[in-house]
Amino acid sequence: xxxxxxxxxxxxxxxxxxxxxxxxxxxxxxxxxxxxxxxxxxxxxxxxxxxxxxxxxxxxxxxxxxxxxxxxxxxxxxxxxxxxxxxxxxxxxxxxxxxxxxxxxxxxxxxxxxxxxxxxxxxxxxxxxxxxxxxxxxxxxxxxxxxxxxxxxxxxxxxxxxxxxxxxxxxxxxxxxxxxxxxxxxxxxxxxxxxxxxxxxxxxxxxxxxxxxxxxxxxxxxxxxxxxxxxxxxxxxxxxxxxxxxxxxxxxxxxxxxxxxxxxxxxxxxxxxxxxxxxxxxxxxxxx
Numbered sequence: 001x002x003x004x005x006x007x008x009x010x011x012x013x014x015x016x017x018x019x020x021x022x023x024x025x026x027x028x029x030x031x032x033x034x035x036x037x038x039x040x041x042x043x044x045x046x047x048x049x050x051x052x053x054x055x056x057x058x059x060x061x062x063x064x065x066x067x068x069x070x071x072x073x074x075x076x077x078x079x080x081x082x083x084x085x086x087x088x089x090x091x092x093x094x095x096x097x098x099x100x101x102x103x104x105x106x107x108x109x110x111x112x113x114x115x116x117x118x119x120x121x122x123x124x125x126x127x128x129x130x131x132x133x134x135x136x137x138x139x140x141x142x143x144x145x146x147x148x149x150x151x152x153x154x155x156x157x158x159x160x161x162x163x164x165x166x167x168x169x170x171x172x173x174x175x176x177x178x179x180x181x182x183x184x185x186x187x188x189x190x191x192x193x194x195x196x197x198x199x200x201x202x203x204x205x206x207x208x209x210x211x212x213x214x215x216x217x218x219x220x221x222x223x224x225x226x227x228x229x230x231x232x233x234x235x236x237x238x239x240x241x242x243x244x245x246x247x248x249x250x251x252x253x254x255x256x257x258x259x260x261x262x263x264x265x266x267x268x269x270x271x272x273x274x275x276x277x278x279x280x281x282x283x284x285x286x287x288x
Contacts (some may be wrong), residue, residue: 006055006240008045014251015243019059023251027067029270030195030210035121037198037247039114039187039281047240050105052265053186053237054228055247060221060246061193062248064214066256071211074263075145078212080156081172085194085216088173091188092180093220097227097237099186105235115285121193124277128200144263146208160208167202176216185225196271206270207263214255230247 001012018040022033038056041047045056069075105109146160157166178191195213198204228237262270 003243004258006045006047006049006051006076006243007237008041008047008240008243009050009126010045012246015246016253019063019247019250020254021253023063023067024258025270025273026212027255028208028210028262028265029199029274030213031274032064032067032214032255033251034060034217035118035186036277036281037251039285040112040119041243042111047206047243048110050101050110050235050237051228051239053100053184054184054225054237055153055241055244057221057224057228058239058244059251060217060242061225062245063133063255064221064250065220066252067214067259068211068218070256070259071214074259076208076211077215078148079145080148080158080160080169081167081198081209081212084156084169084172085166085176085212086219088176089183089194089220090223092177092182093184093224094227097183097231098183099181099225101233101235101237104185111285114186115282116181117193118278119282119286121196122275122282123214124200125196125271125275126279127141128196129268129275137160144207148249158208160205165204167198167204172198180220183220184227196274199271210259210262214259 002009018035019033022036026033026036034056037059038052041052041055068077100110104113117225143161146158149157149159149164151157153169155166155168157164159165175197176194179197182193194216195206195209198209199206225239226237231237
């Protein structure tokens with residue numbers, strides 16, 4: 001099948017199948033899989049123009065609602081964390097759009113940028129998984145519902161499986177702003193960076209972070225697509241809607257299944273798997 005907007009030619013079944021497999025595993029850690037869909041589009045499908053970032057965001061828009069729904073249904077949607085993430089990432093995505101179209105339009109330069117982002121993320125996950133820092137506690141079976149104890153503009157506190165966790169709202173939004181710039185440039189929405197940080201640095205359980213990270217990615221991806229489609233640009237930035245939706249269809253199924261099975265998989269296994277994939281991809285993009 002041919003996709004005129006992007007110039008990609010591929011089997012109709014390949015994009016959704018790839019997205020289903022990727023999103024099934026990554027959604028368990030609060031990541032949509034967009035950070036792996038993008039390298040696949042660039043390296044395997046040969047889609048390297050700036051509009052690939054917007055197409056990747058279309059994938060997020062189609063794929064993420066199923067994961068958000070599943071986490072909401074299980075009572076594991078941390079809404080105060082979600083809004084803090086969104087408040088920071090939205091303005092960051094706007095800046096990221098201009099970074100992409102004005103300073104990183106060349107495919108080779110953009111691949112190096114992608115490689116650096118993946119390397120930083122992979123190193124953080126590997127360090128935390130290997131025992132460099134104290135790990136967030138596992139949640140082995142039982143009641144997985146989280147309960148918000150207090151929430152305001154300064155701090156949020158919630159309980160999960162008998163323990164209490166808290167985070168500063170301004171700090172999360174400030175971090176999310178920086179993440180939004182990278183996510184808007186890369187076309188991942190930011191969840192792939194914010195989720196590992198919340199787990200590895202702040203020590204929040206991955207089972208309470210995943211839903212918020214995915215929901216935040218959904219909202220920022222919608223805004224990002226609007227920017228890429230409507231704002232003036234010296235190069236073509238509008239997404240390939242058909243290709244993005246095809247990837248998204250597979251991601252929709254994979255994300256639902258991943259969110260449903262997440263609590264049965266140890267978070268150390270999830271993070272270790274992601275770290276290995278990220279480090280391998282980053283080395284390929286930076287050195288090759």
